Amino acid sequence: MGLELAHWIFSRGARKVILNARRPPWRDYQFYSLNIWTKLKYLVVVDLNNTITLTGSENLLKEAQKLGPIGGYFNCALVLKNAPITSQSQGLFKEVLQPKLNACENMDALTRKYCVKLDHFVVFSSIIANIGVVGQSNYGMANSALERLCEKRRRDNLPGLAIQWGPIADVGVLTSDQYQNRAYKHIEHQKIESCWQVLERCMIQDIAVGFSMVLSRNVEHKKYEQNSVDLIAQAIGLKDIATIDMNKTLHNIGVDSLMLAEIKQLIYQEYQQEMDLDEIRNLTFGRLVEMSKVKK
Ligand SMILES: NC(=O)c1ccc[n+]([C@@H]2O[C@H](COP(=O)([O-])OP(=O)(O)OC[C@H]3O[C@@H](n4cnc5c(N)ncnc54)[C@H](OP(=O)(O)O)[C@@H]3O)[C@@H](O)[C@H]2O)c1
Structure with missing residues (x-):
C-alpha cells in the first residue's frame, strides 16, 4: 500500500x-x-x-x-x-x-x-x-x-x-x-x-x-475460510481434534482466560452469538461440533 x-x-x-x-x-x-x-x-x-x-x-x-x-x-x-x-x-x-x-x-x-x-x-x-x-x-x-x-x-x-x-x-x-x-x-x-x-x-x-x-x-455465496471448530482448536493450540475427548469442557482441557477471550470473539464471528466467559469455559468440543452443523 x-x-x-x-x-x-x-x-x-x-x-x-x-x-x-x-x-x-x-x-x-x-x-x-x-x-x-x-x-x-x-x-x-x-x-x-x-x-x-x-x-x-x-x-x-x-x-x-x-x-x-x-x-x-x-x-x-x-x-x-x-x-x-x-x-x-x-x-x-x-x-x-x-x-x-x-x-x-x-x-x-x-x-x-x-x-x-x-x-x-x-x-x-x-x-x-x-x-x-x-x-x-x-x-x-x-x-x-x-x-x-x-x-x-x-x-x-x-x-x-x-x-x-x-x-x-x-x-x-x-x-x-x-x-x-x-x-x-x-x-x-x-x-x-x-x-x-x-x-x-x-x-x-x-x-x-x-x-x-x-x-x-x-x-451466502462467500467461501468459508475454514471450519469453525478447527479454528477454535487452532486457537487453543490443538493440532488434531480427533485426539480430544468430545465431552471434556474447555475448562478441563486447560483453556486459559486469554484463549477464552479469543474463542469468545470466534464464536461471535462464526455464529453471531454473544456468550459470556463462563458459558464458553463449560462448552465441550461435542457442543461446538453441533453448533457448527446447525450453522451449515
Ligand atoms: N493490505 C491489507 O489488506 C490491510 C488491511 C488492514 C490494514 N492494513 C495496514 O496497511 C498497512 C500496509 O499494509 P500492506 O498490505 O501494504 O503491507 P505489506 O504489503 O506487507 O507492506 C508492508 C511494508 O512494510 C515494510 N516494513 C516492515 N517493517 C518495516 C520497517 N521496520 N521499516 C520500514 N518498512 C518496514 C515491509 O518491508 P519489506 O518489503 O522489507 O518486508 C513492507 O514493504 C499496514 O500498516 C497494515 O497493517 C493492510
Missing part, C-alpha cells in the same frame, strides 16, 4: 516524498513508479534508516528537513507473525509491534520537538484492532496501541489519525500467495482507489480513528 499511497500523495499535490524502507527497491513496479516520478520531476528519496530506533528516526527526519518543511508523516509498515496465543512469544510481539508502534512513538516524540507545523500524522491500523482475529493478538495490539497514540496526539492538539482498514483488494499483504483464496463471510475486499477516497475524507475530519470496510451483500 505504501507505494500506492505515495502515488496518491503526489496526486494530491505533494512534490517531495521520502519513502522509508528496510531494503532498496527490488520489484519492477517499484522501479516503474520511481521512473514515472522522476519523469514528472517529483523529488523522491528512498531512505533506509531503521526507524525502530530513535537514532534511525532522527536521521530520517533530518534527511526530510533538508528537502524543506515536513508536511506529513504516514506509517504503513507491516510485519506479521501470526500464531495462536499458546505459541505467541515476547519476540513475536516485538517483531510485530516495532515497525508500527516503536517507529510511530519515535516520530511522535521527534515531530513534537522539531516539526511544530506538521499537518498530517497518519498511521494505518486494521479492523483487527477492533474485532480481533485468532492468531493475530500481536497485530491487534500493535494497531490498537497506534490508535491510542493518535488519540493522545489529538488531545494535545496535534494531528493524529489512524485508519482501521478492512481487507484491501489490489495491493498489499493479502495479494500474496499465502493469502490467495482467503474469503471473509461478511466483508468484501476494498479497492485501493476507494481506500484513498476514505482516507481523504478522514483526513479532513476532526477524528483520531477512522474506519473503512466494505460489507458483503452476498453472504
